[in-house]
Structures are given as structure tokens and as C-alpha cells.
Amino acid sequence: MAAGLAVAAIALVYARPGGGALPVSGDARLPTAPASYLGLYAPGGPASYAGVTAFARAASVRPNVASYYSGWRERFWTSFAVTAREHGAVPLVQIDPTGISLAAIASGRYDRYLSSYAAAVRAYGQPVILSFGHEMNGYWYSWGYRHTRAAVFVAAWRHIVRVFRAAGTRNVTWLWTVNAVQPPPHEVPDPAAWWPGRSYVTWVGIDGYYLSRSATFSALFGPTITAVRELTTDPILISESAAVPAAGQPAKIADLFAGVRAYGLLGVVWFDALTNADYRIRTPAAYAAFRRAAGTFRLLEL
DSSP: OOOOOOOTTSOOOOOOTTOSOOOSOSSOOOOOOTTOEEEEEOTTTTTOOHHHHHHHHHHTOOOSEEEEEEETTOOOOHHHHHHHHHTTOEEEEEEEOTTOOHHHHHHTTTHHHHHHHHHHHHHHOSOEEEEESTTTTSSSSTTSTTTSOHHHHHHHHHHHHHHHHHTTOOOEEEEEEEEOOBOTTSOBOOGGGGOOOGGGOSEEEEEOOBOSTTOOHHHHHHHHHHHHHTTOOOOEEEEEEOBOGGGTHHHHHHHHHHHHHHHTOOEEEEEOOBSSSBOOOOSHHHHHHHHHHHTTSOOOOO
16 A cells, blocks of 8 residues: 655754765664654656655655665665665665565575575665565555465565575664554454564554545554554654545644654655555645654754
């Protein structure tokens, strides 16, 4: 299902292009200060970074996380990661095993691919956020609820992490990404059954969208945050979120950022795309709301 730094007048810590940063390292760990990450997914990536820069220019912000989605067997896009780095952002890659047997992944059938991917990430040498099979507690993907058993997902997740560790790839932040729980008829269950264990997860991601004017952060994300806290104290990132225009984007943007701060979460990744609904920001009022909301975060220099 289906950023950054505000202008100088807003007192933020700037993520300078190409600078500031963590040294090249095999163990590049990301800081975990609350309300310090502002991410963006924009169409065109990973082949192009133009969507990210266009949004940043329109909103007068600069994201410090840049997200893209990767098909199974797709290589690690070092060029995207390098460009993100030059713009002061960490790449976040959502690896989607569409139509792939997770049991085969867990059994080692795809280890050559995974080892090659791990080697490319290690060679990049800077922090990378990786997620696998996002929204697995939802029913809309082949690897998710009602299609693949939770135990098989857990086995595949653990195997992937082990392959990366065996390759010496230590610059990965492992983001276990779930969908916000929902009651019937659109049932999205508590994600506990898909939990791979704390030693296999660095951060938790939660995806959820504002689809109506009545939606609030506490109603949309609160139950899932509570469920996650029963499993782990790992930092939480809102890893995919946006509001449809009919929900009242300016108000929902303000609510989203306020919710991240109120719950002490890492930050948010805004999904600025047209998919099953139109989540794009296109009006001056919505851009202004985004710019104001970004000013309430103290973004890390990465």
C-alpha cells in the first residue's frame, strides 16, 4: 500500500550535501534521536534521483532518508546510494520478493544473489537501511498474511540477515516493516507472529495512510506502536505515510509530524506517489504545511 530540512529561517541541523558525516566504515551505525529523520519516496528511483530533488525544491526541504523499492534479483543501486549521500541522505531499500518462495530463500536457494547484494552494500561502505517483505501482516502481497505462513517469513528474514553477516556486511540497519493494524473487514493483524527476534532487527518500520478527514495519528498508528512495544524497545520509524487530498492534507501533515514527536519516534518517510490512491502533494497549502512540519524536527547530519 501504499522531507528533510526546512529553509534557513527554521532552526534545523542541516544535512549538508556530501559532508558532515559518518566516516566510511564497515560498521556505520545510524543515530537514533527522536524526530531526527525525514524521508521521502518519489517516483523515478532508483534509476533517477530527480523526483527527490524536485519535491525537496518545491517544499523547501531536504530529506535525510531517500527510499526506493527493489524487486527480487535486482542489484543494489550503488549509484542511487551515492547520489543520496551527496544530498545528505541515507538510502532506504525495500526489497520485495514478489512471487518468490520464501521457503526457497530460507533454504539457501538464493544465496548467490544475496551474497552478491551483501558484497555491494559492504563495498558502498556507508549506512544503508534495508527492509525485506514490507507489510507482511497485510494480505495484498505474495509474501504476506493469507499467502505465506508467518513462520516461513521469519525463517527467510533470519536467513537473509545471516547471509549478510557472513559476508561481513555490517553497515546495514535492518528495518522490520509492518503495516498498521486494522480491524475487520480489512483485517491487518497484530504483527507479533512475524517477529524474527531482536538480534535480527535494528529498527521497526510502520506503514499507514490518512484516507479520511477523521483519521488521527493515535488511531492510525497507536495500536500498532503498542503491539510493537510488546515485542521490542527498538526505535520506530513511520516508514511509509501520506494523506490523500480529500482527507485534508495540510491538517494531516501537521498531525503526522506531531504524532511522531509525541510518541518519541525516529521520524517519517513521506510517500509522494500515485498508486492505489493519489498521495502526492501538489497544492501550495500542503507544501507550506510540510515545510512547517519539517521545521519541528531536528534532523541529523548524516
